[in-house]
Amino acid sequence: MKCGLEIHVQLETDSKLFCTCHTNYKDAPANSNICPVCLNQPGAKPYPPNKAALDGAIKIALMLGCEISPEVTYFQRKHYDYPDLSSGYQRTSIPIGDQGELNGVRIYDVHIEEDPGQYKPDLGIVDFNRSGIPLIEIVTEPDMKSPEEARKFLRELIRVLEYSGSARGEGTMRADVNISIEGGKRAEIKNINSIKGAYKALQFEMVRQKNLLKRGIEIKQETRAFLESQMITVPMRLKEEAEDYRYIPDPDLPPMLAEKDRIETIRKEMPEPSHIKTDRFVREYGISKDNAKVITSELDLADAFEEVVKSIDPEFAALWMRDELKRVIYYNKMNFKESEITPAQIVDLLQMLQDKKITAKAGKRVMEKLPKNHEMPSQIAEKLGLTGVVDEDIVLKAVKQVVNENPEAVSDYYEGKKNAMNFLIGQVMRITRGKADPGETHKLLEAELKE
Ligand SMILES: Nc1ncnc2c1ncn2[C@@H]1O[C@H](COP(=O)(O)OP(=O)(O)OP(=O)(O)O)[C@@H](O)[C@H]1O
Ligand SMILES: [Mg+2]
Ligand SMILES: [Mg+2]
Known part of the structure; x- marks a missing residue:
C-alpha cells in the first residue's frame, strides 16, 4: 500500500488568524468567542495575518527540514460548501515551506489556514468559537507503506510539533x-x-x-x-477529478513578508527537532535508540538528561530516567516539567546509587518522593532512614538467622516452591529494615541453603 497524509494542527497563538478574538475556546459557551471577522460576515474586513502564526509555521517548516519558499506569502480563498464555513471559502496560504523530510517520509508542503467552525447537528447549531484559529497543515508525499509506518510518522510529527512550542498537540x-x-x-x-x-x-x-x-x-x-x-x-x-475549489488570491488580505533575516533568526532560535536529537543521543552518549526515544519524548527531560550526564554515566542515567523517573511522573499524571524535578536532584540521587550509599530499592522510594519536592534526594534518604547500605556481615547474619527461624519455608524451598525464596528474602529485608540489597540477599540465601 501507499499512504500520504494531510495533517492539520492548531497553532499556538493568543489571537485568531485575522482578528483579535482569543483562541482559548475550550470551556467557553458556544459562539461566545466571535466577531464579525471570524464569523466571516459580508463586508467584515480581516486584520492583517497574525505574525506569530507565520513565525510558528516557519519554525515548524524549518524543523521538518523544509526549504522556506518565496519571501512573500499570500492567502487564497478555497471554496467549498459546508455549514461550518459561513463564507463558503476557507483562507489558506500558499506553501510556507516545502521539500522537507521526517522519518524517511518526504514533506510535500507546509502552509497555514483558518480553522472552520464546528457544525453540531445534534444541537442544531454551528459553533464559531474555533473559526479563524490558525492551523498548520502538513502534507506528505505518499511514502508510507503500512499502517504501522503511518502511525510511527504521526507520533514523531506530534513530537516535533510539541518541541516547536508553536503548535498545540494531538488533541487538536x-x-x-x-x-x-x-x-x-x-x-x-x-x-x-x-x-x-x-x-x-x-x-x-x-x-x-x-x-x-x-x-x-x-x-x-x-x-x-x-x-x-x-x-x-x-x-x-x-x-x-481533483475537486474544483476555485482558488483565488484573497483581495482583502495583504501579502505577508518573511524576510531572510527573520527566517535566519527563527532557524537559530528553534529547538533541535526530536528525531534529530534522538539520533544524536545514540551517537554521542552511546545509549540505545529505545532509551533515547523515551528520553527525548519531552524537550525538558532531554535537556535535563544532557545536564545529568555531565557528571553521571550516560547509560546509568538513561536507565534510571527511562524506567524510574518516567514511571514516577506517569504515576503522578504529570510531565517532567510539571514534576519540577531538577537535574541537580537527579544527579544527587544517581550519585548515591553509584556510590552504593543506598540500594536500588531505596533509590526507587526516593524517586517517588521527588515530584514537586525541592529537597535533595540525600536529605530525603536520610529522613527516611534509607542511607547506609547494611554491610555484608550484617546481611549474612540476618540470612543465617532467617534460615534457622523458618524451617518450614526452608523445606518448601527444597521442594522447589517458588514463593519460599521470596518469603525468605522478605524476612531478611524485615530484619535489615529494607537496607539489604535484594539481589545480594538472594545470592547469600542460595549459598547458605546449599550447605
Ligand atoms: N496514489 C496515492 N496513494 C496514496 N496517497 C496518495 C496517492 N497520491 C497522492 N497521495 C496523497 O494524497 C495527498 C494529496 O493531497 P492534496 O491536498 O494535494 O490533494 P487533494 O486531496 O486532492 O486536495 P484536498 O485534500 O484539498 O481536497 C497527499 O498527502 C499525497 O501524498
Ligand atoms: Mg486531500
Ligand atoms: Mg487543508
Whole structure:
C-alpha cells in the first residue's frame, strides 16, 4: 500500500488568524468567542495575518527540514460548501515551506489556514468559537507503506510539533489519510482526529481495497469518512477529478513578508527537532535508540538528561530516567516539567546509587518522593532512614538467622516452591529494615541453603 497524509494542527497563538478574538475556546459557551471577522460576515474586513502564526509555521517548516519558499506569502480563498464555513471559502496560504523530510517520509508542503467552525447537528447549531484559529497543515508525499509506518510518522510529527512550542498537540489534530494499493486509485479518509484513528482507518481500508481488487471490482478515487465508534470507513463522495475549489488570491488580505533575516533568526532560535536529537543521543552518549526515544519524548527531560550526564554515566542515567523517573511522573499524571524535578536532584540521587550509599530499592522510594519536592534526594534518604547500605556481615547474619527461624519455608524451598525464596528474602529485608540489597540477599540465601 501507499499512504500520504494531510495533517492539520492548531497553532499556538493568543489571537485568531485575522482578528483579535482569543483562541482559548475550550470551556467557553458556544459562539461566545466571535466577531464579525471570524464569523466571516459580508463586508467584515480581516486584520492583517497574525505574525506569530507565520513565525510558528516557519519554525515548524524549518524543523521538518523544509526549504522556506518565496519571501512573500499570500492567502487564497478555497471554496467549498459546508455549514461550518459561513463564507463558503476557507483562507489558506500558499506553501510556507516545502521539500522537507521526517522519518524517511518526504514533506510535500507546509502552509497555514483558518480553522472552520464546528457544525453540531445534534444541537442544531454551528459553533464559531474555533473559526479563524490558525492551523498548520502538513502534507506528505505518499511514502508510507503500512499502517504501522503511518502511525510511527504521526507520533514523531506530534513530537516535533510539541518541541516547536508553536503548535498545540494531538488533541487538536485532524488528519486526512490517503491510501491506495497497487492497481487501484486512492481513497481519502477525511477528518480523523487521533493517531489511533488514522491507524485503524488504514488497517480497515487496506483490507477493503484488497478485497475489492480480489473480486475484480474497480477501485475509484473517492472521499470517505471514518466512523470512530465502529472503526470502519464509509463513502462520502466520489472524486473522479481533483475537486474544483476555485482558488483565488484573497483581495482583502495583504501579502505577508518573511524576510531572510527573520527566517535566519527563527532557524537559530528553534529547538533541535526530536528525531534529530534522538539520533544524536545514540551517537554521542552511546545509549540505545529505545532509551533515547523515551528520553527525548519531552524537550525538558532531554535537556535535563544532557545536564545529568555531565557528571553521571550516560547509560546509568538513561536507565534510571527511562524506567524510574518516567514511571514516577506517569504515576503522578504529570510531565517532567510539571514534576519540577531538577537535574541537580537527579544527579544527587544517581550519585548515591553509584556510590552504593543506598540500594536500588531505596533509590526507587526516593524517586517517588521527588515530584514537586525541592529537597535533595540525600536529605530525603536520610529522613527516611534509607542511607547506609547494611554491610555484608550484617546481611549474612540476618540470612543465617532467617534460615534457622523458618524451617518450614526452608523445606518448601527444597521442594522447589517458588514463593519460599521470596518469603525468605522478605524476612531478611524485615530484619535489615529494607537496607539489604535484594539481589545480594538472594545470592547469600542460595549459598547458605546449599550447605
Ligand atoms: N496514489 C496515492 N496513494 C496514496 N496517497 C496518495 C496517492 N497520491 C497522492 N497521495 C496523497 O494524497 C495527498 C494529496 O493531497 P492534496 O491536498 O494535494 O490533494 P487533494 O486531496 O486532492 O486536495 P484536498 O485534500 O484539498 O481536497 C497527499 O498527502 C499525497 O501524498
Ligand atoms: Mg487543508
Ligand atoms: Mg486531500
